[in-house]
Amino acid sequence: MDRLHAQKIWKIASDLGLPPNGAPADAILGFCEDRAKAMLFDFPECASPSELLDIMAATLGTRFEEVQSDDELFALQRQYVLSGELGFTSLGKELEGESYGVTFLRMVACTGERPFVSVIDCRGKKSLRSYFTKWHEIAHLLILTDQQKSAYKRTHGYGANKDPEETLVDLIAGHMGFLPTFLLPEIRADVSFSEVDRIRLKLCPEASFQASAIAYAKNHRLPCLLIEAKLALRKDEEAETFQGCFSFHDPPTPRLRVQMVVPGGDARKHGLYIPKNHRVPETSVIHQVHDGQQDYAVATECLSFWKSSDGKRLEALPVRIEARKSFDAVLALISLAGDGPHLQRGTQKKRNPGGTRIFDDSY
Ligand SMILES: [Zn+2]
Structure with missing residues (x-):
C-alpha cells in the first residue's frame, strides 16, 4: 500500500485538481467513480460493468484489439504499421513477460476514428485476465489530463520495479470492473460461490x-x-x-x-x-x-x-x-455457520453446482 502514498500518486491527484487532504488514492478513486456516474447519467440503459466498459472505451476514445495468438499479434502489428502507426513496431516487445496490454496514441487516426488503440493480450493464460486488462488500460485513460493526452506513452513496470501508477491503476481497475452501483444490489443474504x-x-x-x-x-x-x-x-x-x-x-x-x-x-x-x-x-x-x-x-x-x-x-x-x-x-x-454451536464432524462433499471453470487471476 506504500506505493499508493508515493509522490507520484500525490502528483496525479494534484494534476487532476483534487484537494490535497486525505489519501490521494481514495480521492482518485472517487474522481473515477464520479466520471462513471456522469457517463451512466448519459447512458441510463447501461445495466452492467461490462456495458460500462464499452461506454468508457468509446467516451475516452480507445478501441480494444484482442490478440489470441502470435500470428494475430503479427497481423495486427503489420496492419497498423502499414497504416502509418509506427509505434506498433514495438508491439511484440510491449507485450513481453508480465505485460498484459498496451495503449497507443494513434499518429494518423482519420476523422471519426478513436485516438487510442488498446491491445489486449489474450494469448495463453493471459486470456484469463482479459477483462481486468481492459479495465487497466481504461483506468490509465481515466486519470489522464488533457495536456498528457497529446504525448501519451504507456510503459509498464512490474515486480520490484512496479511503477506506483501501475498499482493505482490496478486499484481503479478492480473497483471499476465491479462497480458497487451494479454489484451491491446483486448481493443477497447468503454467502456462496x-x-x-x-x-x-x-x-x-x-x-x-x-x-x-x-x-x-x-x-x-x-x-x-x-x-x-x-x-x-x-x-x-x-x-x-x-x-x-x-x-x-x-x-x-x-x-x-x-x-x-x-x-x-x-x-x-x-x-x-x-x-x-x-x-x-x-x-x-x-x-x-x-x-x-x-x-x-x-x-x-x-x-x-x-x-x-x-x-x-x-x-x-x-x-x-x-x-x-x-x-x-x-x-x-x-x-x-448458520446452524448454531453443533458442528458437523467430517465434511459434506458435493459436485460444484455452478460447474464454472476457476480462473487464476489476481490484482
Ligand atoms: Zn499499466
Missing part, C-alpha cells in the same frame, strides 16, 4: 472467477473471508532458504498456507479472522480439496482447529467453508 457465479455471469462474464469472488467478498454485508491457500514456506523458513542456511540439513517442506485474505462485512468484528500465511489444518476441507481429486467441497468446521506452528489456536468459531480448486491453489469462502 454459486452466488459469485450467478453475479459474474449476469454482470461481467468475461471477468475471472477469482476477481469476481474478491469483489463479492469485499462488498458483502455479511461477515465473510475469501482466502487463497497454496503450498508455501513460513516467512522465516523462506528467509533462511534464501540465505542458503539449509546446506547441512534438509530444506523445509512447504505446507498449505493462506496466501491471500479478503475480508468482507466487518468480518473481524464478528471474530472471523485468519492471518495471512497461517497454515491450513490437514483436517480442513480446504486441505482435502487441495490434496484430493475433487475440485469442490463444503463443510462446517471450527476455527479453533487452525493451529499455528507455535501452538496457538484461532478463537473457536463455527464457520461454513466452501472450497474450490484453482490450478495449484484452493479458493475458500468462509462465513459464519
Whole structure:
C-alpha cells in the first residue's frame, strides 16, 4: 500500500485538481467513480460493468484489439504499421513477460476514428485476465489530463520495479470492473460461490472467477473471508532458504498456507479472522480439496482447529467453508455457520453446482 502514498500518486491527484487532504488514492478513486456516474447519467440503459466498459472505451476514445495468438499479434502489428502507426513496431516487445496490454496514441487516426488503440493480450493464460486488462488500460485513460493526452506513452513496470501508477491503476481497475452501483444490489443474504457465479455471469462474464469472488467478498454485508491457500514456506523458513542456511540439513517442506485474505462485512468484528500465511489444518476441507481429486467441497468446521506452528489456536468459531480448486491453489469462502454451536464432524462433499471453470487471476 506504500506505493499508493508515493509522490507520484500525490502528483496525479494534484494534476487532476483534487484537494490535497486525505489519501490521494481514495480521492482518485472517487474522481473515477464520479466520471462513471456522469457517463451512466448519459447512458441510463447501461445495466452492467461490462456495458460500462464499452461506454468508457468509446467516451475516452480507445478501441480494444484482442490478440489470441502470435500470428494475430503479427497481423495486427503489420496492419497498423502499414497504416502509418509506427509505434506498433514495438508491439511484440510491449507485450513481453508480465505485460498484459498496451495503449497507443494513434499518429494518423482519420476523422471519426478513436485516438487510442488498446491491445489486449489474450494469448495463453493471459486470456484469463482479459477483462481486468481492459479495465487497466481504461483506468490509465481515466486519470489522464488533457495536456498528457497529446504525448501519451504507456510503459509498464512490474515486480520490484512496479511503477506506483501501475498499482493505482490496478486499484481503479478492480473497483471499476465491479462497480458497487451494479454489484451491491446483486448481493443477497447468503454467502456462496454459486452466488459469485450467478453475479459474474449476469454482470461481467468475461471477468475471472477469482476477481469476481474478491469483489463479492469485499462488498458483502455479511461477515465473510475469501482466502487463497497454496503450498508455501513460513516467512522465516523462506528467509533462511534464501540465505542458503539449509546446506547441512534438509530444506523445509512447504505446507498449505493462506496466501491471500479478503475480508468482507466487518468480518473481524464478528471474530472471523485468519492471518495471512497461517497454515491450513490437514483436517480442513480446504486441505482435502487441495490434496484430493475433487475440485469442490463444503463443510462446517471450527476455527479453533487452525493451529499455528507455535501452538496457538484461532478463537473457536463455527464457520461454513466452501472450497474450490484453482490450478495449484484452493479458493475458500468462509462465513459464519448458520446452524448454531453443533458442528458437523467430517465434511459434506458435493459436485460444484455452478460447474464454472476457476480462473487464476489476481490484482
Ligand atoms: Zn499499466
